[in-house]
Amino acid sequence: MTISVGDTLPPVTFMTMTSDGPSPVESEAYFAGRKIALFSLPGAFTPTCSAKHLPGFVEKADELKAKGVDEIACTAVNDVFVMGAWAKDQGAEGKVTLLADGNAAFVEAIGLTMDGSKFGLGTRGQRFSMIVDDGKVTTLNIEAPGDFQVSSADYLLGQL
Structure with missing residues (x-):
């Protein structure tokens, strides 16, 4: 079942x-009260993700925070070392927290996986954005396969 607005995020362990x-990040504590x-x-160092998706959130970080967002986080089914290197490469440190979902536990638990095996990527997370308030999903934007529209920083900013 796919997560919906009003649902509470499941307990999982990310790595950052x-x-x-590397350090574990427990979702229940991370999202609590914020x-x-x-x-x-879909993945660090991939074309749209590196050229548009993450850079948009890095660029709009101050605007999102001015609208009441406490923190901005990006997750992908990559290991923590790749996510750490990508954060440095993209200038995301201090603006966007990268949460590695290396085993796809989070995206499986919320029902938002995609099959990237035809590109040699295996199971990955779909492209989406959400606002999570004290662990509860209040806004959810899920992209159609191959699209990049409703999960962008600009789109999410317009919803706040």
Whole structure:
């Protein structure tokens, strides 16, 4: 079943890269008591993700925060080392928190996986964005396959 507006995010463990190395991030604690703009993309260093999706959120970080967002987070089915390197490459550090969903546990739990095996990518997360307020989904935008419209920073900003 696909997650919907009004649902609470499931408990999962993401990984994030810190100055001390990989660190687990428990979803229940991470989302508790805060308003988070969360977006998902198929993969770090992939064309649309690197040219448009993540850069849009990096560029609009201050505007999103001015509209009441406490933190901006990006998740992808990549390992924490790739996500850490991508954050540096994209200038995302301090603006967007990259949450590695290396085993696809999060996107499977919310019903938003995609099959990227014809491109050699295996199971990945669909492209989407959401506002999560104290662990509850209040806004949800799921892209049609191959599209990049409703999950952009600009689109989400317009919903706040």
